[in-house]
Amino acid sequence: MRQSQLFGRTLRQAPAEAENESYRLILRAALARQVAAGIYSYLPLGWRVMQKIGAVIRDEMDKIGGQEINMPVIVPAELWKESGRWYAIDETLWRIQDRNDREFVLAMTHEEVVTDLTRRDVRSYRQLPYMLYQIQTKVRDEPRPRGGLIRMREFVMKDAYSFHPDSEDLDRYYPSVYQAYVNIYQRVGVGAIPVQADPGMIGGTGSHEFLLPSDIGEAVIVRCQQCGYAANQEIATAMQQPPSVDVAAAPPPELVETPNIKSIEALEEFFNLPPDAFLKTIVYSVEGKLVAAIVRGDQEINEVKLANALHVPGVRLANDQELANLHIATGFVSPVGLANLEVLVDDAVPGRSYIAGANRKDYHLKNVLPGRDFPLDHTVAIALVTAGDPCIRCGNPLVTGHGLELGHTFKLGTKYSAAMHADFLGPDGRESPIFMGCYGIGLDRLLSAVVDANHDDRGIVWPASIAPYQIHLVGLNLDRPEVAIAADRLYDDLRRQNVEVLYDDRQESPGVKFADADLIGLPLRVTVSQRTLKQNSIELTPRRTRENSLVPADLAVETISKHSALTSHALSPA
RNA sequence: CGGGGCGUAGCGCAGUUUGGUUAGCGCGCAGCGUUCGGGACGCUGAGGUCGGUGGUUCAAGUCCACUCGCCCCGACCA
Numbered sequence: 147m148r149q150s151q152l153f154g155r156t157l158r159q160a161p162a163e164a165e166n167e168s169y170r171l172i173l174r175a176a177l178a179r180q181v182a183a184g185i186y187s188y189l190p191l192g193w194r195v196m197q198k199i200g201a202v203i204r205d206e207m208d209k210i211g212g213q214e215i216n217m218p219v220i221v222p223a224e225l226w227k228e229s230g231r232w233y234a235i236d237e238t239l240w241r242i243q244d245r246n247d248r249e250f251v252l253a254m255t256h257e258e259v260v261t262d263l264t265r266r267d268v269r270s271y272r273q274l275p276y277m278l279y280q281i282q283t284k285v286r287d288e289p290r291p292r293g294g295l296i297r298m299r300e301f302v303m304k305d306a307y308s309f310h311p312d313s314e315d316l317d318r319y320y321p322s323v324y325q326a327y328v329n330i331y332q333r334v335g336v337g338a339i340p341v342q343a344d345p346g347m348i349g350g351t352g353s354h355e356f357l358l359p360s361d362i363g364e365a366v367i368v369r370c371q372q373c374g375y376a377a378n379q380e381i382a383t384a385m386q387q388p389p390s391v392d393v394a395a396a397p398p399p400e401l402v403e404t405p406n407i408k409s410i411e412a413l414e415e416f417f418n419l420p421p422d423a424f425l426k427t428i429v430y431s432v433e434g435k436l437v438a439a440i441v442r443g444d445q446e447i448n449e450v451k452l453a454n455a456l457h458v459p460g461v462r463l464a465n466d467q468e469l470a471n472l473h474i475a476t477g478f479v480s481p482v483g484l485a486n487l488e489v490l491v492d493d494a495v496p497g498r499s500y501i502a503g504a505n506r507k508d509y510h511l512k513n514v515l516p517g518r519d520f521p522l523d524h525t526v527a528i529a530l531v532t533a534g535d536p537c538i539r540c541g542n543p544l545v546t547g548h549g550l551e552l553g554h555t556f557k558l559g560t561k562y563s564a565a566m567h568a569d570f571l572g573p574d575g576r577e578s579p580i581f582m583g584c585y586g587i588g589l590d591r592l593l594s595a596v597v598d599a600n601h602d603d604r605g606i607v608w609p610a611s612i613a614p615y616q617i618h619l620v621g622l623n624l625d626r627p628e629v630a631i632a633a634d635r636l637y638d639d640l641r642r643q644n645v646e647v648l649y650d651d652r653q654e655s656p657g658v659k660f661a662d663a664d665l666i667g668l669p670l671r672v673t674v675s676q677r678t679l680k681q682n683s684i685e686l687t688p689r690r691t692r693e694n695s696l697v698p699a700d701l702a703v704e705t706i707s708k709h710s711a712l713t714s715h716a717l718s719p720a
Numbered sequence: 721c722g723g724g725g726c727g728u729a730g731c732g733c734a735g736u737u738u739g740g741u742u743a744g745c746g747c748g749c750a751g752c753g754u755u756c757g758g759g760a761c762g763c764u765g766a767g768g769u770c771g772g773u774g775g776u777u778c779a780a781g782u783c784c785a786c787u788c789g790c791c792c793c794g795a796c797c798a
Contacts, residue, residue, distance in 0.1 A: 158747065158759070159732050163791045183790065231798095238797075255798060289721080289796050297797080364797080460796095554798075586798075622757065657758040664758090675757065685757095 147190075147615065148637075149650040154189035156662050166362045168598035169294030171606050175666050177593075184291025184299035191666065192593070194614035196302065199589050199596075200281050202333050202611060203304045206326040212277045212306055217259045219283050223249035225258040228566050234459070240287045252285035257562045257584060260307045264580060265568035271311045274570060274580065275319060279306035281589065293362055295590040296550070302589040310581040311572065316557055323585050327356055327553050334592065335609030336599045338552045341367060341376040344450050353556040357549030358595045367549040370537035375544075380450040383527050384535035384544065386494050396499050399482070399519055400512040407510070408477025410443045417501060420444070425495070425502040425514065427479040429464040429472075429487070432456055436464055436472060440481050441492040441529045443500075448530040455490060455526045478503040481520035482511060491522055492529045550595055558582040606667030607689050616710035617647040618668040622656050622675035632699075633674040636684070639703045645710050664689070670709050672702075 154176030164170045172178050177192030188196060204214065223241070226232035231239070232251070240252040253259065260278060268274065284303045291297050306323070310316040324340065331338035336358050343355035355378055357367050366379035377383070407416045413424050424443030429436055430452065437456065439447050453461050469476055472486065480503035481489050495516050502514040516522055533546045562568070563579040571577055600607045610616060617640060621633035637649045648668060650659050656675075663671050673685040683696040686705070697705050 155730090155748090157731065161731070162726080162733090165792070180790090235798085236796085257798095284798095286798080290792095290794090292792080551797095556798090584798095625756080655756060655758085655760060657756090657760075659759090660757075661759045673757080677757070 147648050149648055150652045152190060152648070154191060156665055164294060166293055166296075166598075167601065168362065168594050169296075171597050171601055171665070172294060172594065175606055178295065180294075182299075184288055184297065186295065186298065186300075186590075191614040195593055195596075195608075195612055196589055198612040198614070199334055199592055200304070203281065203330055203587060203589075206330050206333075207277075207279050207304070207306060210277065210322045210326050212279045214280060215263075215278050216280050216282060217253070217256045217263075219252055219285060220250050221253045221256075221259055223251055225262055225566075226251050229258050229261070229562055230565060231258070238286050238288060240285050254284055254286045255303075255584070255586070256280070256282075256305055257307070257558070257582075258566070261562045261566045261568050261582070264309055264563075265566060268309070268568070268570050268580065271570055271572045275308060275310045275315055277306055277308040277319075279304060279585075293594070295594040296362060297364070298590055301591070304587045304589060306585040308583040308585075310583070311570065311578075313557075313559065313581050316559075316581045316583050320555070320557060320583055323555055323583065324354065327555065327585070327587070330587065331356060331358075331552060334596055334612050336552065336592070336595050338595075339367065339369070339376050339549070341378050341549075342381055343378045343554065344380045344454070353554060355549075355551050356553040356555075358552050358599065359547050360550045360595065360598050361548055362594075362598060363548040363550035365549040365551050367547050368531050368533075368544050369547070370540060370542055370544055372542040373537060373540040375537050375539045377531075378549075379531060379546065380448065381454075382531040382544075383538045384494075384529075384531045385538050385541050386497075396515045396518070397513045399514055401504060402501075402510050402512055403508060404478075404510045405508045407508075413443070413501065413510070419501070423501055425480060425500040427481060427484075427503060429469060429474060429479065430461045431464045431468055432458055432461050436468060436487045437461070438479070438481060438484055438487055438489045439492075439528055440489065440495055442494055445492070445494070445529040446532070447492075447528055451526075451530075452490065452528045455528055475503070475505055475507045478505060478507055478509060480505055480511065480514065482514055484520070489520070489524060490528055491516065491520075491525045493525050493527045494529055496522055496525065550591070550598070552592055552595055553585070553587040555585045556583060558584055601667070604661075605665035608667045608669060610669045610710070613646075613667070613669050615646040615648040615668050616670065617645055617706060618663045618666065618671045619647050619649045620659050620663055620671055620673045621649070621651055622659065622673065622677075624651060624653065626676055629674065629676050629679055632679055636672070636674060636702060640706060643703060643707045645707055664692075670706070672706060 156176050157174045160170035160173045164173055176189050178186045178188050180186055223232055239254060242250050242252060281304045283300060285300050288297055288299050291299050308319055310319060338356040338358050340354050340356050343353045357365055367376060368379050368382035369376045404416060407413055410421050410424055410426060414421055421444035422442050426441050426443050428439050428447055430439060439452055441447055449461055482502060483505055499513050499515045501510055501512050504511045534543050537544050559581060560579040563582055568580050569577045570580055597606055600609060619637055624630045637647060640647045667689055669689055671687040678685050681696060682699050684699055684702045685694050685696055687694050
């Protein structure tokens, strides 16, 4: 491609609204342009990267038996009503009507459509297992798009769905997808960490997220640097502390007047004790009922875990009215004598005594012993794991960091097949629902992540596997005919060898050309100029090292071809 | 949806507090000339009606009301 013809100008300054560095580079290098909040166009360079990422993903999906299909963006509402998600999902599900007022959704994922395809086609266990995938547009009316290509309202996703006769077969297949994902991230040049995750609204029996450690990430990763344990903070667990008091010898509770001492901080000051000496009781509203959640004073409640423990989609804090209705003394709540609502106790609570609320304004109780002074019927891990907590596996202190979610795999089980009657006949002649898995990767976000993980202060440093072109041929002094002829000839020779080359044939100063080459970030820069011509050679400059070397002109094509042979997924000749 | 910020030329910004002649600057863009290995220089020039609507006023980029859009934090997040 001749750069003089290439659509999309590089920008010296990024638009002011672009805050994170990878997004700034995406705009500056002319990969994409914003159309509306969370909605983007790709320019030629960016779209080539997307296609290359797609090629890597296709290769890995095909290797594990995937068959590529394509499903529509517009889907009849009936399918979503069958699965129940029409009712379960809020405004994020984009709903439209046709001219006859028939309802449709703009699909945010394709479990319904692929399950419908399956139930229409599959009758017998002999047709199982199989895996279908597509690389296709997804639409979600996100409450807050952000970060350029990080969270979009319209985006490109590889979504894959596998179908199995039983959960054992799904369990056997799942690791191959996991491995394919690890391969994909490695091949495109990002170090994604697989972590256990919450299945969320997709549902199912187990899931992993693939997170790239990055400040622009929205998830929090909890990791152990000793043993390698890693989990999303939403579901991370920590090792419990050993009991610190002699339970049998613990003294009875004692009422203490604590005028207007409501918060843990105020209690710390009042009693001059560390925060873990107290019990924290938070009242939640859960599907119309109130539930009390108890954690140690130094901990926070993990609402995802709480919701999972209660088998509900979500929880919210009780409001003042709800608390008032129950005659709860805000700031002095405790599980002691709290008979009129369900109480969940974090599993780190038992084993020692605490100062807790007295359920009476301006009073607390000393020497409250879990199990003796309040029941421990419902003890479950609901505390938020934070940095410094002991690793669940090895006990060493955990660390936390931000992570960008690059992919998510789920064991769905029969959630969709049962709801939508996707059944098959087994060898014994009995009908049962198909077991499903589903597996997603957002391509736009992956592109952002690659830029985030592969750039320097001059611009992008593309991994060869997904660079829009392999070679940036930069011609200087092109106003001199002998240089222009040599550069043109090299360009033609390289194209004849099917080398992907972007040829900067513009009439620009050397500084402009070098700066653009660094910004766009193709793996190898090849400079042809009066100076190199004089030495009967060309100059090679790998983008990553930026170290120049001269190669004899007659070896140029061979050397460069060898250099770019790394790419096994060349797009159409440049 | 709650909180905060911002809309003036393609991009980056000044001007708005204290209304007052033809709305400025840098980069970019066009033409000519000189340059040509790290975002060159000179001259000439094009380009905005100040997000939109309504209002106040002799007079509005500037004041008021409404409204649209974009960004950030939070809630949410398949």
